[in-house]
Amino acid sequence: MSSANYSRSHPYPPDANALLEATRRHAISHPVSTLLVTLAALAGSYLLALIYFPKTSAWSNLPGPKRHSWWLGNRNNARIGQGKNEGKPRPPLMTREGDDLLDVPDVANAALLEDFESDNVILPRPLGGELLVTRDPAVMNHILSDSHGYQRSAAGTKATKIIVGDGIVAVFGDEHKKQRKMVGPAFSVDHLRALVPTFWDLTNAMVDQMEKDLDYEAKFGKDAKDAVKWFGRATLDIIGKTGFDYDFEAVAQGPNGMSVRSAFHAAMTSTMNIGAFDAIVGGVIFFVVPSLHFLPVTDNVRKMLEMRSELIRTSQKIVQIKAKQIREELAHAGDETFSGRKDILHLCMRANMSPDIKEADRLSDETLAGQIVTFLFAGHETTATTLSWCLYFLAMNAGLQDELRQSIHDALKQTSTAVDDLPSLGWNEINSAPFKKVENALVETLRLRPPVSTTFRTAFRNDQIPTTTPVRTRDGRMQSTIPIENGAEIALSISGNCLDAKYFGPDTHIYDPSRWDNLPAAHAQARMPPPWGFYVFNGGPKSCIGNRFAMTEMKVILIKVLLTWRIEPVEGIKLKSVPAVVQRPAVVGREKEGSQLPLRFVRI
Numbered sequence: 172m173s174s175a176n177y178s179r180s181h182p183y184p185p186d187a188n189a190l191l192e193a194t195r196r197h198a199i200s201h202p203v204s205t206l207l208v209t210l211a212a213l214a215g216s217y218l219l220a221l222i223y224f225p226k227t228s229a230w231s232n233l234p235g236p237k238r239h240s241w242w243l244g245n246r247n248n249a250r251i252g253q254g255k256n257e258g259k260p261r262p263p264l265m266t267r268e269g270d271d272l273l274d275v276p277d278v279a280n281a282a283l284l285e286d287f288e289s290d291n292v293i294l295p296r297p298l299g300g301e302l303l304v305t306r307d308p309a310v311m312n313h314i315l316s317d318s319h320g321y322q323r324s325a326a327g328t329k330a331t332k333i334i335v336g337d338g339i340v341a342v343f344g345d346e347h348k349k350q351r352k353m354v355g356p357a358f359s360v361d362h363l364r365a366l367v368p369t370f371w372d373l374t375n376a377m378v379d380q381m382e383k384d385l386d387y388e389a390k391f392g393k394d395a396k397d398a399v400k401w402f403g404r405a406t407l408d409i410i411g412k413t414g415f416d417y418d419f420e421a422v423a424q425g426p427n428g429m430s431v432r433s434a435f436h437a438a439m440t441s442t443m444n445i446g447a448f449d450a451i452v453g454g455v456i457f458f459v460v461p462s463l464h465f466l467p468v469t470d471n472v473r474k475m476l477e478m479r480s481e482l483i484r485t486s487q488k489i490v491q492i493k494a495k496q497i498r499e500e501l502a503h504a505g506d507e508t509f510s511g512r513k514d515i516l517h518l519c520m521r522a523n524m525s526p527d528i529k530e531a532d533r534l535s536d537e538t539l540a541g542q543i544v545t546f547l548f549a550g551h552e553t554t555a556t557t558l559s560w561c562l563y564f565l566a567m568n569a570g571l572q573d574e575l576r577q578s579i580h581d582a583l584k585q586t587s588t589a590v591d592d593l594p595s596l597g598w599n600e601i602n603s604a605p606f607k608k609v610e611n612a613l614v615e616t617l618r619l620r621p622p623v624s625t626t627f628r629t630a631f632r633n634d635q636i637p638t639t640t641p642v643r644t645r646d647g648r649m650q651s652t653i654p655i656e657n658g659a660e661i662a663l664s665i666s667g668n669c670l671d672a673k674y675f676g677p678d679t680h681i682y683d684p685s686r687w688d689n690l691p692a693a694h695a696q697a698r699m700p701p702p703w704g705f706y707v708f709n710g711g712p713k714s715c716i717g718n719r720f721a722m723t724e725m726k727v728i729l730i731k732v733l734l735t736w737r738i739e740p741v742e743g744i745k746l747k748s749v750p751a752v753v754q755r756p757a758v759v760g761r762e763k764e765g766s767q768l769p770l771r772f773v774r775i
C-alpha cells in the first residue's frame with residue numbers, strides 16, 4: 172500500500188468519532204479480550220497512581236529509613252547501618268560465647284531502632300506499605316492490652332491456624348475471652364502445683380535414657396549428646412501427660428512420641444531450609460487453594476503437610492480416648508466424673524461442662540480438639556529450645572555454671588532437701604528465693620533467645636498511642652503520641668526491647684544472669700508484663716497462659732541436669748539461631764540436619 176493510500180484510509184490526526192466507532196465494533200466482536208484489556212489498563216493506572224501519587228501517611232514525619240523502591244520498600248539489614256550510621260557496615264555485636272548477635276532473628280530490628288536512636292521507627296515495606304517497629308513499653312503495653320483493637324492480620328491468623336492449630340492462640344476479641352475462660356482455670360497455681368511430681372518423673376526418665384545414648388559420639392566425640400533431641404522428647408512427654416493424660420513415651424522411644432517428634436523435626440528442618448520456590452508452592456497450597464493438596468508439592472512443603480496431618484491424627488486420637496474416659500467415669504462414678512484426674516484437657520472439659528456456663532459460651536468438641544494441637548506446639552518446642560540455649564550459655568561460661576550448680580546445692584540445704592530426693596521439691600520450693608539463680612539463668616536465656624522474637628499486630632481501629640518518651644520527628648519536633656490508622660501494621664520487637672540498655676542495663680548482648688538482681692530503675696517504671704518484666708511471653712489478655720508452667724518445668728529439668736552432668740561445649744563447631752516458628756539452634760554448615768545443639772554431658 173502506498174503512503175498516499177494509507178493516509179486516506181487512516182487520517183491523521185485520527186477522527187475521534189471513527190476511533191470510538193471502531194473500538195465499539197471491536198468490543199462487540201471480541202468481548203472477552205476487550206474486558207481483559209480494560210481490566211489490565213485500570214489495574215495499571217491504579218498502580219501508577221499508587222507509585223507516583225502515594226497517599227500521605229500519618230507516619231510520614233516519624234523517624235525511619237528511606238524507601239528504596241515502591242516495590243521492595245527498604246531492605247532492613249542488621250549489617251548495614253541506617254539513620255546515624257547510614258551506609259556504614261555495622262561492626263559485629265560479639266557475645267562472650269563468640270557469636271555475632273546480628274545473626275539472631277529480629278536483631279535487625281533492634282539494630283534499626285538503635286541507628287535511629289528511637290524506640291519507634293517506621294520501616295518502608297514492599298508495595299508501598301509501612302510497618303511501625305516498636306520496642307517502646309508504653310506502645311507495646313497499649314497494643315497487647317487491647318485484643319479487640321489490635322489483632323493478627325488475616326494472613327497471620329491463617330498461618331497460625333495451620334502451624335499451631337485452631338485453638339486459643341489463633342483467636343482474638345470476644346471469642347478469645349470465651350476460650351480463655353475455659354482454659355484459664357487449668358493454669359491456676361493450685362492445678363499447676365499438682366503437676367510438679369510428673370515433671371520430676373519424666374525428667375528422671377529422660378536422664379536415665381540420655382545416659383545410654385551414645386549416638387552422637389561418632390559424630391561429635393566423647394559424651395556428646397543433642398540437647399534439642401532430649402529436651403524435645405522430655406517436654407513432649409510432659410505436655411502429653413500433664414496436658415491430656417496421654418503417654419507419648421518419646422523419651423522411651425515409643426511409636427506415638429517418635430512419630431510426632433519425627434514429624435515435628437522433619438517439618439521444622441524444612442522450615443529452616445525453605446527456599447523461594449517452596450514459599451510460592453506452600454503459599455498456594457496453604458493459603459490460596461487448599462483443595463489442591465493432591466498436586467505434586469516440593470519436599471519441604473510435603474513435610475509441613477505431613478506434620479499437620481500427624482498432629483491432627485494425634486489430637487483426634489486424644490479426644491476420642493478422653494471422651495471414652497469421661498463417658499466411663501460418668502457411668503461408674505455418679506457425681507464424681509473426673510476420678511481426680513488433673514490434666515489440662517480434663518479441666519478444660521470440666522469447666523466447659525459446668526452448669527454455670529451459658530450455652531452460647533460452651534466450646535465445641537472441635538474447638539477443644541484444636542487446643543490440643545496448640546498445646547502440643549506451644550507447650551513443648553518453646554521450652555525445649557530455651558533449655559538447649561540455656562545449657563549452651565552455661566557450657567560456654569564454665570564459671571557461671573559452677574556458681575549456678577553451687578547455688579542449687581545451697582538451695583537444697585536451705586530447703587532441707589537431699590540431692591537424691593529432688594522430687595520432694597514441690598511448686599513452692601522450686602519457685603522460692605533460694606532457687607532465684609536458676610530462674611535468673613533461664614530468664615536471661617529467654618532475653619537473648621526469645622522463642623518468639625517479634626509479635627505482629629494489625630490495627631482494627633483508629634487510635635493515638637502514647638509513647639514512653641516523646642519521639643523526635645523528622646522535622647525536629649517532639650511528639651508524644653503515635654497516630655494509628657485502621658489497618659496499620661505493627662511489629663512489636665521483643666528482641667529490640669530485650670536488648671534495650673535503658674531497661675536491662677549495660678552490655679545487653681552479654682549473657683549475664685546477675686543483671687536480673689540489679690535492673691535499672693526504669694525497668695520497674697516501664698511496667699512491662701509481670702512477673703518477669705519482659706515481653707518474651709507477650710503481655711495483656713493474650714499473654715502466654717503457660718508461662719508459669721514453662722518456668723517451673725524448665726527449672727525442674729535444669730536442676731536435675733546440672734546436678735547430673737557438667738556441661739561442656741563441643742569444640743570446632745559454630746552455632747546459629749534460625750527462625751522456624753520459634754528460634755532454633757542449628758550447627759553452621761549442618762542446617763540440612765535440622766535443629767540440634769551438641770554439647771558434652773560429663774557425668775559428675
Ligand code: HEM
Nearest residue numbers: 339340549550553554557623707708709713715716717721
Ligand atoms: C519458654 C516457654 C514459652 C514461651 C517463651 C512462650 C511464649 C508465648 C508467646 C509469645 C505467646 C503469644 C503468642 C501470640 O499471641 O502471638 C504464647 C501464647 C501461648 N502459650 Fe506460650 N510460651 C511458652 C511455653 C508455653 C507452654 C509450656 C504452654 C502450655 C503448657 C504454652 C501455652 C500457650 C498458649 C495456650 C498460648 C495462647 C494464649 C492466648 O492466646 O490466650 N506456652 N506463648
